[in-house]
Structure formats: C-alpha cells, structure tokens
Amino acid sequence: MKLYLTLLISFIFASLIFAHLALASDTSSPISTLSIDPASPTGANGWYNQSVDLLINASDNDSGVAKISYTLDDHATIDKNIDASINLIDNPSFEEHHNHIPYYWDRPPFSSNIYVSSKNSVDGIYSLRFRYNIWPINYVTNKSYYISAEAFKTYFFSAWIKTNVFGFGTNYEIMAIVNGENQLLYRSPSYFNLNDFTFVNNSFTTPSGTTGLYINLYSLGWGNTYFDSLYLGQITADSSVSFNVSEEAEHVILYNATDQAGNVGDENTDNFKIDITPPSNWQNFDYTKQGNDHTLKVNIDVTDNVSGIDLTSAYFQYYIEGVGWGVYEDLSKCSGNFLLDQWKVPSISYITNPTKALITTPIIDFCNSNWTQDKKIRFKLTDIAGNEAISPEFTINSPWIYATNFDIGSSNSISFTSPAKTDGFVLSKGDIVGVDSISNVYIKNYLSDTIFNTQNLVDQLTFLALPENKLPEINGRYKFIGNMTLDKKSINGYDKKSICSVIFIDGSLTISTDYSLKDSNSCLIFFVSGNLLISSNVNNIEGFFIVDGVFDTSTTNKTLNIKGGVIANEVKLLRSLSGKANLTKPAEYFDYDLNLLFNVSKLLSTSQNSIFWYEL
C-alpha cells in the first residue's frame, strides 16, 4: 500500500516536473505553412470564383506540434490542439524496483553496477544509474516489455540524462520490431560532461511492418550516468488543419503554430479573395427618345458588391421581331447588315467605384412604332473577378406596375420585364429582377414566417352574416358564403357613407364596377377564400384584398388603380396600355392607403399580434 501511495505521489510529482522541465528545454519554434486548393486563382485579377479549401500544415522537429491557430479576417481566432498520447513506457522514471533492480527493464549479466539510485533524479525519487561501467555489456533495455506500435505513426521520445562518463560515452537507441526483426530507428549521439540533467528528445515515424518499439540505454566508461523520466508517446492527431472558405470577400488569414514545449512559431499572413456571384441588381432600366419614339438611348444600372464591375467588359444586343437577337451594323438605322447574335459595346461608367456602374447605349433605332411587336434589349458584362452575367431581357414600352407606400413581396421570385417602380422594400424568397425601389432595399432569398392567407385571420375573428350580395350598412366584420359580384347594386350605398368593414367571402369575388370610398374614415377589407377577378371595365377601386386563390386584373388596355393593397396566392397582372402609353403610365397602380393602419386596427387586431405572455 505504501509502495503504491509512494508511486502515485511520485507519478504526479514526476508528471508535473517533467511537464515543466520539458517546456523549458525545447527552444526551437514550430513552422507552419498554408496551401490553398485550387493552388491558383480560378478567376481574373487574382480572384477565385469558387470556394477554396485551406490547409495549414505545421511541423516541429523537437517536441512536436501542440496547437495550430488561425484567424480569418475579423473573425475570432480558432485553435486546433494536437495532443500527444500518454506515456507508453512502463516504469519510465524507475520508481518501481526491487533491490534497486528496475521493474520492466532488463540488464545483462554481470552488470550489477547498473541500478536504481536515489542519488540524483529529475522527478520522483529515483533514476537509473550506470556507475563506472567498463564491462562491454553495458545496456538496459525494455525489449521484453516492448510497446505495441503501428506502422507509419509519428512518435515522440524524450529522456533526461546526466553524465560525467569519459571513455565511450552515453547514448540511447530507439528500436522497432519490424516484421518480427529488430530494427534500429534512431541512435543518439554520445553524450559526455552533462553535469546537469539535460533534456534529449526525438520525433520519428515508424516504418512499414512495425509492431513494437523499445528503448536501449547505454553508458560505457569511467564516471556516473543517470537516466530519468523517459517518455514515449504517439502524436495522435495530424499536425494540420483544413477548412473551406466560401464567403465572398477579400480575405486575410493569420496563422501560426505552438509546439509541445510552448514555443510559438512566427505568425504568417496570406491573402486570397473570392467572388462567386456575377454582377446583378439590374436596376433603373430607362430610355430616352432621340427623335422619333422608337429611336432610343437606353440606360441601366448594374451592381457587383464583391470585386466590382469590369468596365471593359460591357456589351448589349437587342431584339427586333422577325429579325432576332443581334445588332445592326449601324445602330441608328434599321437597315443594312444585321449581325445576328452579335453584341456591341455601350458606354459605361462607375456610379460607385467599383461596385455600381451605369450602362448607356448609343442611339438605337428599334425600327418602328408598332408596340404590339416585341422590342427588347439585354446586356452582358463581367465583374473584376471574371464572373459573367447576362441581364434579363428588358422590353421597350412594355407594361409595368407602380406600387407606393408599402412593400412588394413574393414567396417565389420577382421578375418584371419592364421594371416595376416602388418606394417600399422588396422582399422575395428567390431572386428579384426588374424592380426599382426608392428605398433601395432588396431582400432576396428570404423565407418569411408571415402567413399569407385568409384562414389564419378568419380563425381568430368572429363574423356576422352578410346579406346576400350587398355590402353592409354599418361597421363590422361580415361573412358571405358563396360567390359574390360587386356591382353598382351590391355596393348598396357603401360609397356614400363613412363605413369601415371587413368582409369574408367564402367563395370567389368579381368586381365589375368602379367605386371609391367616401372619406379617410372609410375602409373596405375583403378576405376571399377563392379567386378575385377585376373585370376589364373596372379601372378604379379601393380596399385591401387578401385572396387565397388568383388575383386577376383582366386583359385590357386601361390602367387599374387600386387604392389599397393586394395579397394573393397568385397574382396575374395582365393589363397593357395601348400605343405609347406604357412609356409613361403604369398598367396597374397599387397605392397603399395608410388610413388602413388607423381605421382597421380595432377590427383586425388579434391577441396573436398584440398580446404577449411571459411567465416570470
């Protein structure tokens, strides 16, 4: 019991001393290097246009690598610890012995002058002493207690030696059992005149066929040698760290390594830059007449927020019905040689250097004023990283929408061939193409948690029955089951009173007449479980419409003005104005009535959105 207690205390003490002294002895710093895959930038001007794999390798010839640290840009520093395994040598400090003969170590016959001594030690109480040993068989080995090992693994060996032997000197050997044969892996130089315990160490990799390792300790000559606190451990983890970077930016990476002795290597710096996304945000599509109404200069803005726009890369081509995509050799004429599928260079300049640019075409003759025929234009250019983008096709004099005071959104993507104009935010689960917002806020690839249907609201509210096919005469919430047509009769004088009501149509609604509300205190909210059709003869209506089916504006050539808003599962914007009217007027105009926020809140505010419970 006493022995075990002594051993335990010795072991703990030895570990602490060993760790402390080991730290103090290896004075060389580890080296770290970075490699990037792909090795060379894949884009232009030193940019990668794909994500990259980074590998930091570290090495240390003495105590081995303990930690690799790296910092990418302004992110927090990441440390990867590389731990050595526990000491695999039995009785490494010779604390266990019987009559001064160490356990787990063998000495040859006639070597009684090799024994465990308490005269000197690094840790614990004892060390192994070679005393005036001139007998040629002069070694101690733990071959009989060899350490199981595997091929191609990296190990770290260390020991403390104190010697004043002169003669042949003192050394040690690291031996491997390879395919059943003994193989020398490393023989240390001979040590003389180490008046204090000195730390010696070596890292090595086992060869193919290795099944075991053992250590031979030698000392031959006149004087005394002490071995103590031996260590053999496997470096278990790779002394490398790898990770992928896909964030688009100009990156700076700082990295270094620390060895098991605590030496910190030099901090290295590398730079790389990634831009995967081609230019986008084709906005502010506009054109100005140059003489007749079909001879135009076309403008558009384009943005690349990462590497920026390459001003030398812009091209355009246009579409003439019956001819195709390409350019006339003389752009100002609709005659001569048409270069099918060819592109021409516009003028281009930075709005914001280098991320936003304005493209302006030369004067282009789009041939005629027949606006029933498609006249389209598109652009292409690359960013500085070499990512090429082709714009959507923009149609000259095609219908467009105008939406004011609040936001536009889609649970899919948004794409308008002639840009919609708005002053609100634009939010989409997919891409956003062809919307010009004064707010300049475009929220792409966003999945909203808002529930865009009537059921959620209907479930939280109570409704009175609505008299068949007639709007109510007093404020309230009403429900009508069946299809309803809102015509002059069913308006029922609603437009002549200050009334505010919510009407749930459990069916479809057709609006077949123009109407307006009396004043700013009036409101009309429709929940429609089916479809909402606006008849082609209708041009001016008011109200807010939440539609579970299709909202259809009907094919006609007059603007539909809605003072209010529309939330529908599917929106069909079918109107197109006649002649050149599309140049100046929207085909559908949605003007959010902000009075709704004040008039309707008491009718539609629910506990779900205004009452918040917390348990304390």
Add this chain to the structure above:
Amino acid sequence: MKIYISPKNNKGVILIISIIIGVIALAAGLTAANFVSRSTRNITDQESSIKALAISESGIEKVLGVNDVAGFACPLTDGTLSNPGHIPSLGESLQGGGNVVDSGNCFYKEDIDGDSIADQSYYLEITSKGGTDTYLMDSLNKDTVLEVSTQGLGSDELTINWSDESGNGNFASLLITEVFDSGGGNYQAKKYAYNPSSAHLSSDQSANGFNEANNELISITLTTGTKIIRIKPLYFGAFNIVMNLPGGSTFPTVDQGFDIYSTGCTCDNVLDTNSRKNASVRKVKVIKTREHLPAIFDYVLYSGSTTVPLTK
C-alpha cells in the same frame, strides 16, 4: 464460521431471526411510506403550482378586455369593471370584494367553495406602455410587427436598441416604418432597414445592403406629424427591445397598451408573507401592445405562391 443450531438453543435463535426480520420489514415499510408521502407531496406541490399559475392568468384575463389603462379600474370576479372609467385610489374598497392597495394596482381574493374564507388571491400591477421616455418589449418574433404610437411627439431622436435571445448570437435585422401626417390627414410613410453590428451579421444579412447598427443601437429622427412606428424583425426574433426618447419627451399613453403583472397565490392574501407560507405563488407578465394590423398588411402587393413567381 459455522453456526450450529441444537434443539436446546434454537428458540433464542428463532427469536433473534424474528426480530431481525421484523426490523427489516419495519425499515422497508417506513421507506416505502416515506417514498409515497414524498411522491404525494410532490404531486400536490405540482397541482398547487399549476393552480397558482391559473390564478395568475385569471387575473390577467380580467384586465385584457380593457384597451386603455387610463380607463382602467380593478376588475370584479365576473370580469366586469368595478367602476368603468374610474381610476381607483389607494385603499379604496371596490364593489365585489377587492380593494386597491396602491394607485392603479389591484388586490383581489375569491372564495371558491363558498365557506366565507378566501381560497385564492391575486395581485395585479398595471402600468401604461406610455407616459415615460422608455418603451420596453421583451421579445418580438421574426416577421411579426410591433406598433408604437408616436402621436404628438416632435422631431425627437428616437433610439432603438435590441439583443439576441439569451446570447445565442442570432441578432435580428429590423425593418422600421414611420407613418406621419404631412398635413390635413395626408399620411406618408418613411422606411428604415437596419442590420445588427458587423460582428453579429449572418451571411444572409451581410448581403442585404441594410445599414449597420452600432452595437444594435440605432437612432431615428421622428418626423413632424409622426403617428406610429411599426417595427418588424427579419431573419431572427428580436429580444429586449428598448426604445428611448430624449429627456423631456415621453411616449403617449393613449392607445399605447400596458404591462400587466399578475401574482397568483393558493392562499387568501398574496400580499401577506404569513398567508403565502405553504402556498404556491406564480407570477405572469403580459404585454398588451397598441392594437394594430398584423404583418401581412405591410405589403401593398404580395404573391404568396411558392411555385409561381410574381411577374409581368
């Protein structure tokens, strides 16, 4: 060691064995009884705690029908107000058995089983969301809207600060809409979009082009004629939202909503320490904000189909 039992001494051995068995049986019985007793007490404690929570919530429910704390009076057991429109004063006895212990706050006790001894009590503390220079909101889910009245304020510098949920590192972006009267009832809207600070941006947020807040603190100059602001968190929920006005300015109280704290107790007087002994006490907080339209009304045009794009 072997024990040899002879006919001469076996009576004593049987007695000893009987005593040992008896002691073991008694110990086992006591242990089982103690276990059952503790289990029963745990179940009783749980039931009592649930009951205390229900009492707290019942107090809240009786207040929720009231829209404006200025018109608030302590509720009666039947859910009606003791004196609608009347602001109770300290110590005033209320019709129906409750009494006001300090201004605006109500203590109420109820005799459930009709034995003329109160079985449960709750204490309501009610404060207006307006009337001070600070408006607090504990949490707001992603894509939901908080509406705050700014009616009557001048061109004040409104600051808004927000946080993540319990340090999880997910900081919301905020969309803010201010609606103001530009004259003669002509309402207009101003829009603001803010990300959290750059250190807290997710990859989605970093690509949206919003302005960046400094440590999740932003400042908005209110417009003359300001009426309301609507705040909507994007990407994540927003927590510990704190809105502040400069010194001297206070948020209006009318239609602003209020905070209600209800402390329920399975005792006859939640305000009395002795009464609360051996009873369960639970506390609930409810924020009732200004009544407002849900987030779906923040769109002038929205296409809800996940398969069909919004096109023209």
